[in-house]
Amino acid sequence: MSEEVKKSKHELDPNSAKAKLNKIIVDHYAGVQAAKDRGEKIGWCASNFPQEIFQTLGIKVCYPENQAAAIAARGAGQRMCEIAESDGYSNDICAYARISLAYMKVKDAPEQNMPQPDFLLCCNNICNCMIKWYENIAKELNIPLILIDIPFNPDYEVSDAQVAYVKGQFLAAIKQLEEITGKKWSDEKFKEVMAISNRTSRAWLEATSYTKYQPSPLNGFDLLNHMAVAVCARGTIEAAEAFETLTREYKKAVEEGTSTFRAEEKYRIMFEGIACWPHLRTTATGLKSRGINMVATIYADAFGFIYNDFDGLIKAYCNVPNAMNLEHARDVRKAIVKKTNAEGLLVHTNRSCKLWSGFMYEMSRQIGEDCNVPVISFDGDQADPRNFSEAQYDTRVQGLMEIMETNKGGK
């Protein structure tokens, strides 16, 4: 689950949100590398691992999912996947995992390098595939792995039993990390980190909410890029400020009637799933050329962790998109479709992600019926370029557009 930030081709205003967001990513990788060079222990971390833990401890980590997305977006998905496959990994395995396992082995990918880990932080609230992937790295590199297990919740609400279980692991993880790194936990600092995280999340949610305007001041694909910051820097003031800047820019754009969607916004859709990073341009162009703007994505909400206290924090991590049952996940999406006035739903059936795609047919059917919007899906993959057909994508998007067009005529 993640994204990349493109290198700016031309000079950006350093006070612009985009420049700030780009800088956070660059600084993030540099920061982890610097810590490693200083001899500190650094980790590889799952995108949805409670970052409050290591932020509080002052420990630096980097994110294999972000890295895999960046590598795939920069054209090396297949090369890396094939390295993993030559080690016996099936090409049916999530491509992020394959890229990451390949990177662990070759330790170099000019598309996006990062330091090697001294420990691993895994959280399976997005998938159990994550557990297997991190187990293998831990074994191959012979380094400790801390797992916070957040089981898929078959019920609508998070149970007390689940909160107690996750809380227990949270505390155990702190202890383990203290032992590994020699750093000390501080409740004061924890409060501070929670406050910043909430501020960042609120700013992120607010910025992403601007797609509700018609026309939207942003091309929804922008969010897929900015998400990397929501993943890796949620607990930092810089991220909060960058998203606040982004919000101001969107506000201004609404007032001035401008948009980063460089076409006339004729149709508004929700895009379901992770981007096809290797084919980002093709997928974006297929929409833009038809005047289709993506104004809704579950990602916007996925990284907005708002909570008031420790229990709230635990629950927030139990309620990430891939940990919720069908009804809950459906209702969250329905609210997004309604809020943004999306007129159609384009579903990426992502070969990498069994959990995300495994009950999406039924869920998207229900969303389509309940919100009265057409649903069309296409086959793709977030990082393995081989699992996408441009022709199929184009036909499907055209089909979706035609139904939306008919619906408009009828309205």
Place this chain on the structure above:
Amino acid sequence: MEKINQLLEEFRNIAENPSKQLEKFLKQGKKVIACAPVYTPEEIIHSMGLIPMGVWGADMEIKEAKSYFPAFICSIAQSILEQGQKGYFDGISAIVIPSLCDSLKCLGENWKYAVPNIPFIPMTYPQNRKNEVGIEFTKASYKRVIKDLERITGQKFSEESLAKSNKIYNEHNEVMRQISDVLVDYPFITASQRNDIFKSAYLMEKENHTSLVKSLIEELKKMPKEENKKIKVITSGILADSKNLLEIFEENNLQIVGDDIAHESRQYRVDIKNDGNALDGLALKFSEMDNCSVLFDVDKKRADYIVNMAKVKNAAGVLMIMTKFCDPEEFDYAIIKKACEEAKIPCIPIEVDRQMVNYEQAKTIVQTFVENI
């Protein structure tokens, strides 16, 4: 010998006719609960006077499930749903689906809409299952299953009754471990017959299965051990019940002398300690389970477990029966392969799929393995 053949015939009849078994139970007025892979707390179901019946899908073409699952979900999950949609389970009171892999999570969610006439009962296991909070969570999940079962079937749960069922299950575990060992000395029993013994366990009341297996062990022990000319192998994977595949093993003179198959021996490795509260005992059992692709295994002990089994059993190689699209197994394979290489034990992956009709590739792989020994 006649008695042995009779028993083997009985195992086969049951293994091959799950519908008949279901019908029989329903006719007796019993309520049946379907139990999806990989681990279901059957003891609880049994203790409530219900019949737990394992459902691991079937070799069939997937049609209706296609409107719920994309093609890249394993055929075990797909065919369980397909069977549900086609009415194979009609008459069953509920299905328990543990969410130990991503595809099983999806099976539960899809089930609610694809098979609305059979209620779905989720079983959520912790992956950090060994510490106190993990054990508590297992217990809480069991309690939730009990509540659902009570509501749906009207049957009641009691600790005393669970304690009895725990004993019955422990005894069954024991005979299943025994039979796997005993069969090593009787190579005339085919891979397919061995599978019937394991498969029928899911379709019978455990006490009855125990006594059948016990009889078989007794009868076998009366026979002189024959000279073993077969090639000894270990199997590993989620499921290895395809008759076509097992026939290929036969044709190539292979004998399964031990297995790490989820559908077979993985079920029977750990017993319940019956010294305290019965539900605690059951939760503790789960906490002690290991060496399985769907259970968090930070040290990847499973790889050593397999290597060790191959050595102890003097096996010529390990056959990895890879269910297509099963990512837990696919991740483990890379590590197991390496461990086997280091131990100089041939490790042969054979991809299987419940929709497979052409076994030529499997045949070639097995033949090549045999030629290279």
